[in-house]
Amino acid sequence: MRYILKKIASTLITLLVVSVVLFMSFQLISGDPATRMLGTSATPERLEALRAELGLDKPLIIQYLSWLQAFVRGDLGTSYVYKQSVAGLLATKVPVTLWLAGISFVLMCALALPAGVYTAKHAGSPTDRVLMVANQVIMAIPPFFSGILISWLFGMVLRLFSPGGFVSYERSFWGFVGYLVFPAIAIALPRAAQVAKLLRGSILEEAGKNYTRTAYSRGNTTSGVLYGHVLKNAFLPVLTFLGMSLANMLAGSLVVERVFGIPGISTTLLSSIGNRDYPVVLAIVMWIAVVIIVINLIVDILYRVLDPRIAEEG
Amino acid sequence: MRNKTLRLGLLSLALALVTSFALVGCGKGGSTNAGGDTSTIIVGTTQDIDSMDPATAESAATREILFNVYDGLVKPDTEGNLQPAVASDWTISPDGSVYSFTLREGVKFHDGTDVTAEDVKYSIERYRDSKTGGSLVSAFEAVDHVDIVDDTHVDVVLSEPNTDFLAYFMIGITPAHVDDLDANPVGCGPYRYVSRSPLENVVLEKFDDYWDPEGAAHIQNVIFKITTNTDSIGMELSGGSIDLFYRLPETQLDQVSNDFTIYEGTMNLVQALYLNNSVKPFDDVRVRQALAYAIDPQQIMDYVSGGKGVPVGSSMYPAFEKYFMPELSDTYAQNLDKARELLAEAGYKDGFTFTIQVSSAHPQHIETCEVIKEQLAAIGVTANIQEIEWNSWLSDVYTGRNFEATVVGLDASALNAPSMLSRFTSTAGNNFINFSSSAYDDTYAKAYAATDEAEKTELYKQCEQILADECASVYIQDLPSFVALNKRFTGYEFYPLYAQNIATIRPAE
Numbered sequence: 001m002r003y004i005l006k007k008i009a010s011t012l013i014t015l016l017v018v019s020v021v022l023f024m025s026f027q028l029i030s031g032d033p034a035t036r037m038l039g040t041s042a043t044p045e046r047l048e049a050l051r052a053e054l055g056l057d058k059p060l061i062i063q064y065l066s067w068l069q070a071f072v073r074g075d076l077g078t079s080y081v082y083k084q085s086v087a088g089l090l091a092t093k094v095p096v097t098l099w100l101a102g103i104s105f106v107l108m109c110a111l112a113l114p115a116g117v118y119t120a121k122h123a124g125s126p127t128d129r130v131l132m133v134a135n136q137v138i139m140a141i142p143p144f145f146s147g148i149l150i151s152w153l154f155g156m157v158l159r160l161f162s163p164g165g166f167v168s169y170e171r172s173f174w175g176f177v178g179y180l181v182f183p184a185i186a187i188a189l190p191r192a193a194q195v196a197k198l199l200r201g202s203i204l205e206e207a208g209k210n211y212t213r214t215a216y217s218r219g220n221t222t223s224g225v226l227y228g229h230v231l232k233n234a235f236l237p238v239l240t241f242l243g244m245s246l247a248n249m250l251a252g253s254l255v256v257e258r259v260f261g262i263p264g265i266s267t268t269l270l271s272s273i274g275n276r277d278y279p280v281v282l283a284i285v286m287w288i289a290v291v292i293i294v295i296n297l298i299v300d301i302l303y304r305v306l307d308p309r310i311a312e313e314g
Numbered sequence: 315m316r317n318k319t320l321r322l323g324l325l326s327l328a329l330a331l332v333t334s335f336a337l338v339g340c341g342k343g344g345s346t347n348a349g350g351d352t353s354t355i356i357v358g359t360t361q362d363i364d365s366m367d368p369a370t371a372e373s374a375a376t377r378e379i380l381f382n383v384y385d386g387l388v389k390p391d392t393e394g395n396l397q398p399a400v401a402s403d404w405t406i407s408p409d410g411s412v413y414s415f416t417l418r419e420g421v422k423f424h425d426g427t428d429v430t431a432e433d434v435k436y437s438i439e440r441y442r443d444s445k446t447g448g449s450l451v452s453a454f455e456a457v458d459h460v461d462i463v464d465d466t467h468v469d470v471v472l473s474e475p476n477t478d479f480l481a482y483f484m485i486g487i488t489p490a491h492v493d494d495l496d497a498n499p500v501g502c503g504p505y506r507y508v509s510r511s512p513l514e515n516v517v518l519e520k521f522d523d524y525w526d527p528e529g530a531a532h533i534q535n536v537i538f539k540i541t542t543n544t545d546s547i548g549m550e551l552s553g554g555s556i557d558l559f560y561r562l563p564e565t566q567l568d569q570v571s572n573d574f575t576i577y578e579g580t581m582n583l584v585q586a587l588y589l590n591n592s593v594k595p596f597d598d599v600r601v602r603q604a605l606a607y608a609i610d611p612q613q614i615m616d617y618v619s620g621g622k623g624v625p626v627g628s629s630m631y632p633a634f635e636k637y638f639m640p641e642l643s644d645t646y647a648q649n650l651d652k653a654r655e656l657l658a659e660a661g662y663k664d665g666f667t668f669t670i671q672v673s674s675a676h677p678q679h680i681e682t683c684e685v686i687k688e689q690l691a692a693i694g695v696t697a698n699i700q701e702i703e704w705n706s707w708l709s710d711v712y713t714g715r716n717f718e719a720t721v722v723g724l725d726a727s728a729l730n731a732p733s734m735l736s737r738f739t740s741t742a743g744n745n746f747i748n749f750s751s752s753a754y755d756d757t758y759a760k761a762y763a764a765t766d767e768a769e770k771t772e773l774y775k776q777c778e779q780i781l782a783d784e785c786a787s788v789y790i791q792d793l794p795s796f797v798a799l800n801k802r803f804t805g806y807e808f809y810p811l812y813a814q815n816i817a818t819i820r821p822a823e
Contacts, residue, residue: 031703031705031706035713037364038372040724042712046451083497151546155549156552163549163553164556165553166514259546263511267542268512271362
């Protein structure tokens with residue numbers, strides 16, 4: 001119970017700090033929503049009038065407090081640019097990123113876990129070597145490049161999907177998921193390579209420990225030792241990385257969303273920064289902060305389940 | 315616990331494989347528009363819409379889309395002449411202070427109601443009101459009042475005479491009974507609004523009761539798809555995600571497949587090295603002229619757009635046939651000796667260093683800066699190029715006037731000479747280059763007040779001449795514009811100002 005209270009308190013403090021820093025950073029970048037909205041038709045009088053209308057003429061501290069007050073009540077405010085509620089706007093963007101993250105995560109695990117176990121079990125074999133080299137190469141390819149490569153290969157050569165032809169889930173759910181598989185590959189591949197490498201290394205390390213020798217001496221087969229004893233311990237360090245990856249995916253993949261033209265939260269965040277649409281920027285950054293904190297919390301709990309010793313220490 | 319991890323791994327593997335293979339098949343459908351379907355056209359646009367309400371729509375990218383939804387009292391044709399629309403006829407009082415419109419009968423809004431004289435009065439008054447109107451307020455402030463003469467006649471009375479005002483009546487007539495046009499857009503144009511999703515698309519459909527059978531739409535559905543990543547346009551066109559893209563960069567031309575027709579026109583803007591006339595050394599006309607003598611627009615065009623583009627010598631682009639003076643682009647034919655001489659006279663024998671601030675969102679302008687930098691090096695002038703974000707450009711350079719030089723393209727918000735020339739009067743709120751010339755102010759005022767068409771045109775031309783002689787900025791070109799249209803369709807037309815008229819596009823067969 002105390003653990004949970006402590007976590008909640010630290011979450012709230014983190015969110016508060018993030019929002020204050022963000023609010024101050026708005027002051028550092030030049031231009032404000034008014035200059036953006038008026039564009040080249042701006043005159044000093046019209047700028048002033050619009051700033052007053054948006055409440056930008058008030059002191060920063062007042063602007064912050066009124067935002068905070070609304071935020072606490074669950075009101076995310078209204079987008080300057082789209083003139084609709086931020087909550088309503090994000091309700092159409094967050095699911096896109098959620099699905100993309102979900103598919104990417106499943107793909108990543110599906111590729112990495114078997115590959116990691118297999119290469120560890122057959123360490124030194126030709127298959128292992130080939131896979132490890134492939135791994136290095138994949139890790140070295142940045143997602144924007146693999147994104148373009150995937151667009152070209154699956155879109156232009158194999159014609160499995162049409163690049164940029166994102167389908168909204170409201171129009172066709174399967175078309176939507178079918179499109180997201182390809183960007184998900186671009187997100188999942190480099191991380192899968194990292195996870196596989198991590199898992200392989202971790203298994204090999206555990207395999208050299210005393211308890212493994214004991215297990216062998218009790219007459220277990222290689223598979224028996226691996227799946228029965230080693231894997232559980234070897235999985236702990238990988239778990240952290242999986243958690244981090246999931247948090248990153250949920251926070252949105254800026255590059256991949258852009259390359260594939262996906263209107264998820266990264267695209268929204270980027271265009272909202274460009275538009276100086278502060279309420280939207282704040283809401284998305286808060287969302288990212290919450291996601292990262294919650295995932296860390298889940299990883300923490302999983303750790304305790306997998307290794308009760310940690311809970312005792314905590 | 316024993317085998318749970320493994321089982322989890324295997325399960326997820328199986329799941330992922332099944333889903334991905336099952337879905338690859340479905341991916342083919344989607345929003346692509348391959349095949350012979352001509353009932354829907356997908357139009358790519360690089361900027362999101364800022365408002366669906368013509369009163370608050372600011373960007374050109376938004377207005378060119380709204381052109382399809384809202385019809386005004388008058389409507390431009392492809393040559394830039396104003397044609398009757400909601401008004402079937404009009405007369406302008408000789409002094410230019412009263413505009414009398416005869417309304418066309420049987421014009422309907424998208425919600426089925428008739429366009430009435432009240433709607434016309436309401437619309438014009440709304441554009442004038444600083445609470446509801448946006449950038450149009452400064453123009454419509456000149457309207458003193460609107461009189462409804464009878465059901466089909468409306469008089470618009472200006473507070474001061476202006477024979478150039480007709481162009482502003484292009485702006486859409488909207489129904490008095492609709493409150494929030496941004497959320498619920500209702501106009502009387504050839505297409506009606508269906509839906510909109512921020513950062514995704516705007517969907518329109520053909521309006522069956524459009525007043526003009528000749529200007530009516532041919533294609534049932536239009537999807538304006540927002541594509542912020544210009545690097546992938548070539549792929550999206552070839553892959554079938556976009557049928558029409560009207561701001562195609564020259565560099566992407568060779569990536570577009572044979573399934574597309576490329577139309578070539580101009581962007582309708584004046585690209586120049588705009589100089590801040592109130593900072594040293596650009597407050598000296600000789601320095602400005604020296605730069606103009608050193609810069610060769612042709613080389614810029616060769617580098618930036620494969621030799622295409624039209625040279626301009628003042629603040630007017632070729633589509634304004636009546637006012638455009640092609641001869642002005644010869645005012646400063648490249649002459650390095652002359653340039654050095656002028657610099658020496660102004661006291662900059664050894665040259666000087668300055669900074670060009672340019673928007674990072676406009677690759678053509680950045681490339682132009684690179685050529686300028688090279689050309690100025692030949693006369694000992696060092697130009698540093700500083701790329702800044704568009705919003706910073708708007709606030710620092712344009713609104714704040716805190717810059718030495720910038721490269722940008724200026725366009726017209728209405729089809730009349732003032733929209734290109736009024737900003738250079740010394741007191742204009744948008745005179746961001748701080749140009750100040752009493753001769754210019756006088757000539758402009760005379761031109762604005764003139765009622766005789768020939769005299770007026772002549773005076774506006776004199777204004778252009780002054781800008782060229784004073785070398786207010788180093789004028790470069792009207793950039794070329796490339797449009798790619800899938801060969802299933804035909805009929806794209808260029809307009810002399812921001813308008814993308816989808817109604818002219820029809821199936822190819």
